[in-house]
Amino acid sequence: MGADPLGSARAQAAAVNAQLQADGAKLDALAQRYEQAQQQLASVRAQATQVQSAIAQDQAQVAADEATLRGEALHSYENGAGNGDLNSVFGPVGGTQGAASAVYTNLATGDVTTTADALGVAEANLAKQEAQLQAGQAQAQALVDAIGAQRQTALTTAAAEQSTLHSLSAQISQYLAQQQASHVGPVGPGPAPTGSAAVAVRAAESQIGVPYQWGAESPGRGFDCSGLTQWSWAQAGVSIPRTSEEQWAALPHVPMSAIVPGDLVFWGSGGDATHVGIYVGHGDVVHAPSTGQDVQMVPIWSSGLMGAGRP
Numbered sequence: 001m002g003a004d005p006l007g008s009a010r011a012q013a014a015a016v017n018a019q020l021q022a023d024g025a026k027l028d029a030l031a032q033r034y035e036q037a038q039q040q041l042a043s044v045r046a047q048a049t050q051v052q053s054a055i056a057q058d059q060a061q062v063a064a065d066e067a068t069l070r071g072e073a074l075h076s077y078e079n080g081a082g083n084g085d086l087n088s089v090f091g092p093v094g095g096t097q098g099a100a101s102a103v104y105t106n107l108a109t110g111d112v113t114t115t116a117d118a119l120g121v122a123e124a125n126l127a128k129q130e131a132q133l134q135a136g137q138a139q140a141q142a143l144v145d146a147i148g149a150q151r152q153t154a155l156t157t158a159a160a161e162q163s164t165l166h167s168l169s170a171q172i173s174q175y176l177a178q179q180q181a182s183h184v185g186p187v188g189p190g191p192a193p194t195g196s197a198a199v200a201v202r203a204a205e206s207q208i209g210v211p212y213q214w215g216a217e218s219p220g221r222g223f224d225c226s227g228l229t230q231w232s233w234a235q236a237g238v239s240i241p242r243t244s245e246e247q248w249a250a251l252p253h254v255p256m257s258a259i260v261p262g263d264l265v266f267w268g269s270g271g272d273a274t275h276v277g278i279y280v281g282h283g284d285v286v287h288a289p290s291t292g293q294d295v296q297m298v299p300i301w302s303s304g305l306m307g308a309g310r311p
Contacts, residue, residue, distance in 0.1 A: 012168050014302070015301075017301050020158060020289055021301075023158050038144055051130045162293055169297060193280075203236070205280060205286055207231075210288075210294060212288045217230065223295060225277065226243050227288070228278070228295060229264050229277070238311050245268075247309060250309075253308065254309065255307075262311070263278075265308050267303075267304040267305055284298060284299055284300070
């Protein structure tokens with residue numbers, strides 16, 4: 001018995017698609033880590049900017065205060081004011097006013113060492129804080145760069161797998177065109193879609209090539225898996241829940257051997273549906289895979305397959 005090129009192409013496509021799903025899950029995790037790292041970097045940068053602004057403001061205030069203090073103290077000194085006179089002007093020695101009086105006195109007598117030392121300590125503390133933030137910023141940037149590099153590698157791998165899958169899908173389409181009513185795949189070609197199912201299938205197929213986008217349900221712009229199935233059936237006037245888990249729970253289940261175009265096919269683990277596509281006939285589904293991929297038509301794959309539901 002000769003080799004079955006259609007069956008071989010389907011098997012290869014299913015294997016590549018299964019790998020794409022696994023790589024897509026990793027890419028989603030990397031995308032989340034990348035977003036978190038970017039947020040951390042932005043936070044550290046904002047803190048560094050605040051400290052740098054505080055340093056600039058303090059330096060300006062120090063210069064202004066020093067000039068004012070020196071001017072007023074020297075004015076009092078030149079007019080013969082002694083320590084007692086200064087105290088009478090600035091209040092009794094003690095507390096904040098007493099400290100101010102002491103500063104004026106030091107300035108008036110030319111002893112600015114204490115004031116300069118205090119200012120130096122304050123600036124040193126700010127500089128230390130700035131250095132710590134700069135170190136934190138460097139670490140955050142390094143993390144962003146590292147995750148970004150991993151993400152780019154994953155995207156490149158997914159793109160290569162996507163290209164292979166497109167090539168295999170083209171071969172499958174060619175083989176199907178050459179056959180007239182042959183049995184294909186594990187579930188058979190099934191009848192052509194009719195009525196609402198036909199509308200839903202055409203709607204899903206019209207979005208092939210649209211990018212995957214988590215949480216999206218935007219024709220021509222982006223879909224996630226359950227967003228695509230919900231939107232497709234909505235075009236036929238049929239309302240179904242939003243998430244794959246809700247759709248699996250709400251829809252009547254049908255055996256895989258009895259599915260027809262328009263039925264939804266689910267994947268997951270532990271009884272939880274985590275992915276869904278819409279069956280379009282000939283053993284194929286249209287689905288929105290994961291981050292970095294587009295809505296596509298692929299053969300049904302067995303890994304994680306839970307079953308089907310009928311809207």
